[in-house]
Amino acid sequence: MTPAIRDMVDFQPADLYGLFSDVYSSSQGMSETLEDKFPDLASFRKDLAVLYGLPGAVALVVEIAQKPVAYVIIRPRKQSRLRHTADLSMGVAHAVRGQGLGGAALRAGLERAFAAPELEIVYLMVRSDNTPAIRLYERAGFETLALLNRDTKIGDSYSDGLLMRTFVDGQPGWRTAW
Numbered sequence: 001m002t003p004a005i006r007d008m009v010d011f012q013p014a015d016l017y018g019l020f021s022d023v024y025s026s027s028q029g030m031s032e033t034l035e036d037k038f039p040d041l042a043s044f045r046k047d048l049a050v051l052y053g054l055p056g057a058v059a060l061v062v063e064i065a066q067k068p069v070a071y072v073i074i075r076p077r078k079q080s081r082l083r084h085t086a087d088l089s090m091g092v093a094h095a096v097r098g099q100g101l102g103g104a105a106l107r108a109g110l111e112r113a114f115a116a117p118e119l120e121i122v123y124l125m126v127r128s129d130n131t132p133a134i135r136l137y138e139r140a141g142f143e144t145l146a147l148l149n150r151d152t153k154i155g156d157s158y159s160d161g162l163l164m165r166t167f168v169d170g171q172p173g174w175r176t177a178w
């Protein structure tokens with residue numbers, strides 16, 4: 001079944017906040033916690049308004065039974081000399097992981113990025129032990145630029161990070177057919 005993919009702006013912030021809470025609380029693979037990023041619904045709502053106003057921003061949601069179950073955000077950087085670059089983040093609700101929805105969301109997001117004249121380069125950070133995410137990113141054409149040793153610390157335990165990049169100003173170059 002091809003999942004329905006819609007613009008994030010079509011969804012209620014409270015429903016999206018529920019999805020983000022699910023993704024963050026069920027994954028050790030994120031370097032930030034939801035509390036770091038969006039301590040409450042009001043801060044989340046404010047951030048969405050900023051995101052939607054950035055030229056070239058991509059914010060998509062995978063929907064099942066009218067509910068948001070996955071998201072991909074490609075957020076252009078604000079600085080005037082960096083606006084051709086953007087940072088990607090994504091997540092899939094824990095109950096529906098491993099069913100290809102992450103791949104579908106990523107592909108749709110990158111297709112939008114290729115179509116956005118403002119965007120040339122997409123970066124992302126991922127933990128080096130987040131195998132499902134790294135597989136997705138490599139298949140979509142991301143390359144690893146750097147291994148950041150001991151980038152994340154949870155209690156006494158460290159994890160390495162990967163800085164990855166893909167160019168979105170040419171033809172889409174999916175490594176393999178999805």
Ligand SMILES: CC(C)(COP(=O)(O)OP(=O)(O)OC[C@H]1O[C@@H](n2cnc3c(N)ncnc32)[C@H](O)[C@@H]1OP(=O)(O)O)[C@@H](O)C(=O)NCCC(=O)NCCS
Pocket residue numbers: 023027029030089090091092093096097098099100101102103104124125126127130131132133135136
């Ligand atoms: C990473 C994430 C977005 C992947 O989405 P998904 O819908 O579960 O992924 P898919 O079903 O499209 O599968 C992606 C790939 O990972 C593989 N995979 C899925 N679960 C896996 C697991 N537990 N271990 C190893 N590989 C796994 C799949 O087989 C697939 O690879 P393949 O197509 O080569 O077989 C999702 O797991 C998630 O939201 N995780 C928590 C948040 C997160 O880590 N976000 C990214 C931060 S940078």
